[in-house]
Amino acid sequence: MRVLHRVFLPSILILTTTLAFGQQSPSDIDNKVDALLKQMTLEEKAGQLTQLANKTPESLQAIREGKVGSLLGVLGAENANEAQRAAVEHSRLKIPLILGFDVIHGYRTVFPVPIASTGSFDMPLLEQAERVAAKEATASGVKWVFAPMLDIARDPRWGRIVEGIGEDPYLGSMVAAAKVRGFQGKSMADSDSVVSCAKHYVAYGAAEGGRDYNTVDISEQLLREIYLPPFKGAVDAGIGTFMSSFQDLNGVPGVANHHTLTDILRDEWKFNGFVVSDWGAIHELLAHGFAADDADAAAKALKAGVDMDMVDNAFEHIPELVRSGKLPEIVVDEAVRRVLRVKFEAGLFDHPYADPNREKTDILTPENLQVARKLAQESMVLLQNKGDVLPLAKNKTVAVIGPLADDKASQLGPWAGNGQATDAVSPLEGIVAKIGKEHVLYAKGVDIPSYEKTLGAGVAAPAPPSATGVGGMANLNKPASVDDAVAAAKKADVVVLCLGELAGMTGEASSRASLDFPGDQLKLANAVLATKKPVILVVESGRPLDIRWATFHTQAILQAWFPGVQAGNAITDVLFGDVSPSGRLAISWPRTLGEIPIYYNHRATGRPGSPDRWHTGYLDLPNTPLFPFGYGLTYSKFSYSHLAVKTPTIAPDGTLQVTAEIENTGSREATEVVQVYVHDRVGPTSRPVRELKGFERVTLRPGERKAVDFSVKANDLGSYDPQVHWAVNPGTYDVWVAPDSASGVQGTFEVK
Numbered sequence: 001m002r003v004l005h006r007v008f009l010p011s012i013l014i015l016t017t018t019l020a021f022g023q024q025s026p027s028d029i030d031n032k033v034d035a036l037l038k039q040m041t042l043e044e045k046a047g048q049l050t051q052l053a054n055k056t057p058e059s060l061q062a063i064r065e066g067k068v069g070s071l072l073g074v075l076g077a078e079n080a081n082e083a084q085r086a087a088v089e090h091s092r093l094k095i096p097l098i099l100g101f102d103v104i105h106g107y108r109t110v111f112p113v114p115i116a117s118t119g120s121f122d123m124p125l126l127e128q129a130e131r132v133a134a135k136e137a138t139a140s141g142v143k144w145v146f147a148p149m150l151d152i153a154r155d156p157r158w159g160r161i162v163e164g165i166g167e168d169p170y171l172g173s174m175v176a177a178a179k180v181r182g183f184q185g186k187s188m189a190d191s192d193s194v195v196s197c198a199k200h201y202v203a204y205g206a207a208e209g210g211r212d213y214n215t216v217d218i219s220e221q222l223l224r225e226i227y228l229p230p231f232k233g234a235v236d237a238g239i240g241t242f243m244s245s246f247q248d249l250n251g252v253p254g255v256a257n258h259h260t261l262t263d264i265l266r267d268e269w270k271f272n273g274f275v276v277s278d279w280g281a282i283h284e285l286l287a288h289g290f291a292a293d294d295a296d297a298a299a300k301a302l303k304a305g306v307d308m309d310m311v312d313n314a315f316e317h318i319p320e321l322v323r324s325g326k327l328p329e330i331v332v333d334e335a336v337r338r339v340l341r342v343k344f345e346a347g348l349f350d351h352p353y354a355d356p357n358r359e360k361t362d363i364l365t366p367e368n369l370q371v372a373r374k375l376a377q378e379s380m381v382l383l384q385n386k387g388d389v390l391p392l393a394k395n396k397t398v399a400v401i402g403p404l405a406d407d408k409a410s411q412l413g414p415w416a417g418n419g420q421a422t423d424a425v426s427p428l429e430g431i432v433a434k435i436g437k438e439h440v441l442y443a444k445g446v447d448i449p450s451y452e453k454t455l456g457a458g459v460a461a462p463a464p465p466s467a468t469g470v471g472g473m474a475n476l477n478k479p480a481s482v483d484d485a486v487a488a489a490k491k492a493d494v495v496v497l498c499l500g501e502l503a504g505m506t507g508e509a510s511s512r513a514s515l516d517f518p519g520d521q522l523k524l525a526n527a528v529l530a531t532k533k534p535v536i537l538v539v540e541s542g543r544p545l546d547i548r549w550a551t552f553h554t555q556a557i558l559q560a561w562f563p564g565v566q567a568g569n570a571i572t573d574v575l576f577g578d579v580s581p582s583g584r585l586a587i588s589w590p591r592t593l594g595e596i597p598i599y600y601n602h603r604a605t606g607r608p609g610s611p612d613r614w615h616t617g618y619l620d621l622p623n624t625p626l627f628p629f630g631y632g633l634t635y636s637k638f639s640y641s642h643l644a645v646k647t648p649t650i651a652p653d654g655t656l657q658v659t660a661e662i663e664n665t666g667s668r669e670a671t672e673v674v675q676v677y678v679h680d681r682v683g684p685t686s687r688p689v690r691e692l693k694g695f696e697r698v699t700l701r702p703g704e705r706k707a708v709d710f711s712v713k714a715n716d717l718g719s720y721d722p723q724v725h726w727a728v729n730p731g732t733y734d735v736w737v738a739p740d741s742a743s744g745v746q747g748t749f750e751v752k
């Protein structure tokens with residue numbers, strides 16, 4: 001076992017008081033930070049605020065010279081320790097680095113993409129998954145993760161909708177808190193905890209036209225009611241850092257936005273950690289037309305409230321900016337204080353090095369994979385199950401068809417940490433493992449042509465297809481052929497058709513102007529459907545695709561998203577009924593592109609949607625999504641009844657208590673995600689037709705019934721008036737206890 005170094009800190013009082021779990025008290029830390037700050041030159045201060053990418057001879061030299069406070073993208077304990085040694089043994093002040101990486105949905109044990117796992121509505125499991133991610137990341141020398149990604153999005157064209165938390169601010173803030181708890185654990189200083197980073201602050205997901213990095217112009221009310229709450233949830237959960245967003249918000253780029261970074265984040269929310277810019281965003285102020293040169297950009301970012309520069313090297317201008325009087329040193333000092341404070345809180349001064357032994361014991365363990373499998377099971381959404389065709393019997397012959405059926409890389413999704421495609425279980429492998437290859441026929445059918453532009457960094461390298469054997473697998477190494485697919489379908493009892501997008505068609509810089517199935521996938525689907533065999537469509541994608549055809553022509557639709565390393569096992573567990581599906585949609589599912597944006601919590605209009613022509617809507621489509629937010633089937637049926645508002649009148653500082661009876665009226669045990677929504681009938685602004693205010697996963701046996709209780713603080717029912725004052729409005733409210741955002745049992749209550 002390697003002897004861990006203890007950093008020698010010159011002229012710092014070593015205070016003895018510590019808090020539980022090895023935490024130091026804030027005043028201890030502030031004293032240490034101040035003592036250190038006093039010794040720093042302007043160049044060293046600029047260095048603390050500078051993050052570079054990767055461990056290179058140049059970056060190591062810069063670290064030794066005190067010009068670097070953080071590196072990103074250094075993986076592996078030995079690599080991390082080599083970089084760290086340059087800082088703590090060879091730089092003048094021996095200040096440790098904080099080493100960051102994108103651990104968006106798992107490190108090596110890759111979990112389902114966030115848009116999927118959000119739909120599990122299972123906060124303890126999300127927390128557990130991030131605990132696993134933190135354990136694996138720290139074993140590999142990563143102490144800071146650029147997650148959770150908390151961008152609300154209402155536009156599936158935007159490629160990064162896959163990385164986020166869907167469309168709901170309440171669900172988003174719950175997910176934020178669960179993830180922060182998971183990443184940071186009991187203390188960020190624990191050896192298996194990381195500092196987490198809320199991103200991309202803020203409103204990045206509102207990009208016009210769904211084009212990544214595009215401009216955003218929204219009202220202050222919309223910002224506060226929809227886009228900010230998940231970030232507030234992260235602050236309340238004690239998150240250590242934030243990342244500012246690329247895009248401009250009402251004309252002011254996220255990285256230079258004093259209103260969001262200082263007025264709201266620091267002054268209103270009292271956030272005490274530090275803010276890092278996104279990759280290259282400070283320099284991009286020039287392209288925005290917001291700064292004249294890098295020095296100007298650096299000053300604007302710092303004055304707005306950014307503390308650390310990600311890879312721009314723009315903060316090398318700090319000394320000259322201070323000396324010329326263009327930047328008050330107090331601004332720089334405050335930024336340095338914030339960075340150092342987080343480094344102390346993360347225990348980096350005491351334990352800067354990673355233990356290389358943990359790399360062998362803590363990564364991709366069976367326990368970790370089990371969490372990934374469970375979260376994947378709970379994240380996929382059963383959208384259709386005509387005639388209860390699912391679950392499938394295990395003694396039938398199944399034709400597994402489609403370009404994603406054995407694409408291991410795409411199972412991982414677009415931002416798979418340190419995930420390896422070879423670790424992933426493909427749907428084909430999962431099905432073969434479950435029912436034996438003698439029951440399985442396979443044909444790829446068609447290839448999905450990749451868009452050149454979207455093959456970006458972060459997409460796991462392709463792996464060879466699985467070597468599941470011969471027999472029904474005879475097509476494994478053959479070029480894709482629709483004829484082979486048809487032949488396989490004809491020989492089978494049922495077809496599992498795996499279509500969708502390649503992982504690289506989603507994520508950063510991967511917006512699409514269409515929700516189609518790329519390439520010739522529909523040609524394949526038509527040919528397979530013509531065999532008249534029952535077809536189970538398994539969709540893997542990072543956004544809702546246009547599946548209207550499938551609702552007519554297939555028996556069942558399972559939206560699997562990108563389920564992660566255990567994809568094939570989890571899909572198979574659901575298809576064959578070893579678990580009942582329980583995932584729900586974290587975003588409204590549009591019928592087609594022209595409906596975008598469509599989201600459940602839209603404001604009421606003066607002419608609400610109706611078949612009558614003179615109402616909000618389209619001539620050629622209903623005024624509803626194909627599937628609403630919160631929707632998802634199980635293998636049972638649930639009835640909702642006996643809604644009772646226990647508090648028919650509440651004070652603005654009171655609590656609403658409502659209950660409803662949920663009964664499993666089907667024939668299988670299943671888990672229902674019970675949701676509670678409210679609607680303020682008369683407000684100072686027109687209020688959303690519904691707003692989610694609570695949820696609970698409830699598992700019931702056939703015939704079992706349960707009264708499910710919800711408590712909602714009246715203060716959480718408030719809204720902003722046009723002058724942006726928060727108030728809980730008196731008057732009548734509707735409340736629903738519901739299986740999704742478009743149905744449920746309804747009651748009313750009064751706020752007085």
Ligand code: NOJ
Pocket residue numbers: 102146199278279508
């Ligand atoms: C750019 C992305 O927007 C951000 O999410 C990520 O954390 C950084 N690059 C670092 O990789």
